[in-house]
Amino acid sequence: MPKIKINREKCKACYLCIAHCPKGLIVIDSELNKMGVKPVKFQKKKDVDCIGCAFCALVCPDCGIEVFK
Amino acid sequence: MSKEAKKFLITGNEAIAEAAIQAGCRFYAGYPITPQNEVPTYMSRRMPEVGGVFIQAESELAAINMVFGASAAGTRAMTSSSSPGISLKQEGISYLAGCQLPAVIVNIMRGGPGLGNIAPAQSDYFQATKGGGHGDYRCIVLAPSTVQEAVDLTALAFDLADKYRNPVIVLGDGMLGQMMEPVEKFKMPALPAGRQNLKCKTDKKLWELSGAKNRKPRIIRSLFLGEGVLENWNKALQNKYRKIESEEKRYEGFHLDDSKIILVAYGTMARVAKEAMREARSHGIKVGLIRPISLWPFPAEPFLKLSGKIKRFLVVEMSAGQMIEDVRLAVEGRAKVDFYGRTGGSIPSKEEILRQITLINK
Amino acid sequence: MKKNKQKFFSRPESMYDRLTHYCPGCGHGIIHRLICEAVDELKIREKVIAIAPVGCAVLAYDYWDFDCIEAAHGRALAVATGIKRVRPENIVFTYQGDGDLAAIGTAETIHTANRGENLTVIFVNNAVYGMTGGQMAPTTLLGQKTATTPRGRDNKNEGFPLKISEMLAILDGVKYVERVSVSSPQEIIKAKKAVKQAFQNQVDGLGFSLVEVLSSCPTYWGMKPKQAMDWIKEVMAKRFPLGRLK
Incomplete structure (x- = not known):
């Protein structure tokens, strides 16, 4: 199963990845990062898997997401 | 042969x-x-x-x-x-x-x-x-x-x-x-x-851009945003300029030992001034010439040295008077500095300079 | 099984692992990455000399692991010409914004293109001056509000958005011009292809290659990042049609 890894300290909270995840698996974290913004996090959903499309990583302006397959 | x-x-x-x-x-x-x-x-x-x-x-x-x-x-x-x-x-x-x-x-x-x-x-x-x-x-x-x-x-x-x-x-x-x-x-x-080739240079330039092969990338920049960084960069520049000032001043002097009037001129103007100096001396007027070769750094030393001894500096320029400011700074107020210049493509003639010399010599 | 997972997508090697100074959702970060991806894939990192512009991207060298020089505002292509002529074996590219390339540097842009210099140009068009506070750019759209067009750009006073890529495409010295955007993952994939092509052309000695990238400036467009990306797609790309121009 593909997997993404989010570097929460690089996240500036633009949330482009959330907008582009076709499976809706990225959400806003409630805890602030060191920059003082709420970064994104991967949220597992029942019966919905990451498909490794890398859309999130492609649109991330801050190289904050890695994708593993 | x-x-x-x-x-x-x-x-x-x-x-x-x-x-x-x-x-x-x-x-x-x-x-x-x-x-x-x-x-x-x-x-x-x-x-x-x-x-x-x-x-x-x-x-x-x-x-x-x-x-x-x-x-x-x-x-x-x-x-x-x-x-x-x-x-x-x-x-x-x-x-x-x-x-x-x-x-x-x-x-x-x-x-x-x-x-x-x-x-x-x-x-x-x-x-x-x-x-x-x-x-x-x-x-x-x-x-x-x-x-x-x-x-x-x-x-x-x-x-x-x-x-x-x-x-x-x-x-x-x-x-x-x-x-x-x-x-x-x-x-x-x-x-x-x-x-003979394109990359000719006298010494290895350890800052030149050539691609970061087997070394760290080089960056050539003049933007320094961090607090105090630009000031430090500028201090380094100023230190370099002080070194240039101490090592690269160049001038040519004529009859600096016995002259009462010292002409100051550079470039083309110095050629005419030299003629005027020769003519004046042939009439018994003790005229010398300082010809700055490096305009920056300005060769200030001979001016200060001569300041107590001579009657007047006469700066001659093909301008309304620009180098004269450096001459005035160089003499530190210890000598009189006169000016004669023409602009717009007119070049002060030998005769015109001689006239000024005669006026001063009176 | 888990341990065998392969990294499928990550930061390109020639891009430093560093937080950028760009605003959230700014397109510069994406474009920086695309350049580094192209450089890595073509294995030209050790040959690259980049010219950073005046504008938000002046600090690009803080993120790129290759030689870099700052140029005065608008002069990037003159500087690039000097470098490339001296070192034809190196891969020289400029990274320029709309103000840099299409306003203050128009003459340098046109003449460098017209000389057919074997250079790569990454032209970032976000229709606004970012670094100085959101003023009108040559590419600002009609009606678009900026710090210096508070009532919206009016062609009677400010003229029209400048289509400089179209202008360049007609020049004999120009080899390749393509307009792309970073508005969506699909567009970013196309943009990457174009950027790589522009570098490949230089490697092959084909001549002047320019990629115009429609990019977002959420801060000075007064939009949220996603909204800004949509605006590129729905508004900007209507005025600046995507695709290969030459």
Whole structure:
């Protein structure tokens, strides 16, 4: 199963990845990062898997997401 | 063996161009403007012969920035222009100074301000010696008075530019650029082979951009946003300028031991002043001459030394009075400094200078 | 099984692992990455000399692991010309914004293109001056509000959005011009292809290659990042049609 890894300290909270995840698996974290913004996090959903499309990583302006397959 | 002539006739502009080639310059970019057109014309023919690059740029701005790039890439690079064109180049010169890149800029001065005219003038002294562009920086300024000296100082300009990683201005005027004089034969074939190609340089430039192969990337910049960083950079620049001031002052003095009146003139003007000095001395008036060769750093020492001993300095310029300010600073108020100058392409004649000398001598 | 997972997508090697100074959602970060991806894939990192512009991207060298030089505002292509002529074996590219390339540097842009210099140009068009506070750019759209067009750009006073890529495409010296955008993952994939092509052309000695990238400036467009990306797609790309121009 593909997997993404989010570097929460690089996240500036633009949330482009959330907008582009076709499976809706990225959400806003409630805890602030060191920059003082709420970064994104991967949220597992029942019966919905990451498909490794890398859309999130492609649109991330801050190289904050890695994708593993 | 055939007896070869040791000297040959050449115009100042062409002599400067060939001297640059001889000094290892392998990149020239320029834009046409009278009275320096012989420089780009000569370079367009000569550069390909030595494997160098000639570009007629779309503007003086582009030309100086091409030189900026070529210099960053490690090659000895030059541009030339005349007064209005040099005004346009000031942006690039400031960046060269800020980035500590070597380059030679030739200004064959003409009358100003504005479009002015195409006759010889010396009205860019302030621009050349006091900065010209924005920021706290200095250019080394060399002012040749003969075509032979134009050759020698052009070569020196490249060496100083590399030595100090700083732009150097060769400041001539339309008279020097246009006239033909005998100069010593160039020694082109005797140049070491390594200097014949495009990347010729005298020393290894450990800052040049060549691609980050087997080393860390190099960055050439003049932007420093961190607190205090720019101030430290500027301090380093200023330290360099102090070193240049202590080591690179150049002047020629005539009859400094016994004169009552000392003429001060540079470049073409110094030639006329020298004639006036000779004539005055033939009439028994003890006149000497200081001819600054480096306008920055300004050779202040002889002025201060002579201040107590002489009656008057007489500064003669093809301007409304620019170098006179440096002479006044140099004498620290201990001597009287007079001025005679003409502008707009008029050159003070020997007779006019003699008249001034006679007035002072009364 | 888990341990054998392969990295499928990550930061390109020639891009430093560093937080950028760009605003959230700014397109510069994406374009920086695309350049580094192209450089890595073509294995030219050791040959690259980049010219950073004046504008938000002046600090690009803080993120790129190759030689870099700053150029005065608008002069990037003159500087690039100097470098490339001296070092034809190196891969020289400029990274320029709309103000840099299409306003203050128009002459340098046109003449460098017209000389057919073997250079790569990454032209970032976000229709606004970012670094100085959101003023009108040559590419600002009609009606678009900026700090200096508070009532919206009016062609009677400010002229029209400048289609400089179309202008360049007609020049004999130009080899390749393509307009792309970073408005969506699909567009970013196309943009990457174009950027790589522009570098490949230089490697092959083909001549002047320019990629115009429609990019976002959420801060000075007064939009949220996603909204800004949508605006590129729905508004900007209408005025600046995507696709290969030459």
